[in-house]
Amino acid sequence: MFTGEEVAEVLDQLGITHVATVPDSTIGQWQGAIERRGRTRLVRVCREGEAWEVAAGLHLGGAHPLVMIQCTGLFESGDAIRNVLHDWKLPIFSIIGYRSYLNQDTLPGDTCLVFTEPVLETWKVDYRLLTRHEQLGEIASHYMACRSANRAGAILVAEGKA
């Protein structure tokens, strides 16, 4: 839906210093463009729960990080999200790939469609669902709104086939 160059430009304009990430087949395609642009460092972690705590450390240290993972990794991240967003109340922003939202050819009946949004709501994450290319600007507008309010937020990016 979005090109890597488009996302890299948004991250650059927002002053994102680091992206803590585990790729999927959609958001992983953005890594090359982010690295080529050279203003945002990728921090590759082995499991998504790590990404939230790496971002927490970056934030405490004065950087402007962002977590970029797939919704399956969101499910894995529960304890870290609870700790970072609610115990320590750190305003960590995330971009989350929404597997199978646009196409279920690979995984008919994908349960990601059942659980992703309820899980975000359970963790009290203020999210925006982007399903069309024309919504690219909402990444920046929602990030800025969350940053101004010093609260965590997320962008849910609709994805095609798994």
Next chain:
Amino acid sequence: MSGRDALAVVHDARNARDVVVTTMATSRDWMTMPQQPLDIVFVPSAMGHATSLGLGLALAQPARGVVVCNGDGSMLMNLGSLVSIAGARPTNLTVIVFDNGVYEVTGAQPTPGMNTVDFAAIARGAGFASVHSYDDLDDWRRDASGILAGEGPTFVWLRVTAALGIPGPKSPGPAAERARRLVEALAAGE
């Protein structure tokens, strides 16, 4: 050597500008020692994630050392973080594992790797170039300052005895307030 004595060595050897992260049993013992503004008592924590928090701090604050005092149970919960750290190559990060073979704060139940896991081999295999192991307090005390001041990422495996029957750490206060104070201290260049 006892875990508390080994931790006291870190307390004595750390540079005043170092950020020190403690968790679980090391938090409990660290809080009995004089505190500094750059201490992070990672209580409450997410299970096993002190190393990940330390990685983020080290990347954001490359001009100061970051020391993570972890337990073996916590390390086993997030072994992948050693690979993440080695991949990110923070030269200012030291991970110290206090290995007593048990989940001490829950009543000393054995960890899955009790008496079998080789944390030094795991760290080397993950990509750490600087790896050290100690089971003698005097040896650890002799080398600690040099190790903490050296180029990392560094991994230290300390084989320690468990402290049995002592409750786990209690939160020293609202986490959000402690986070705010830490941000201010780092921004002020302390």
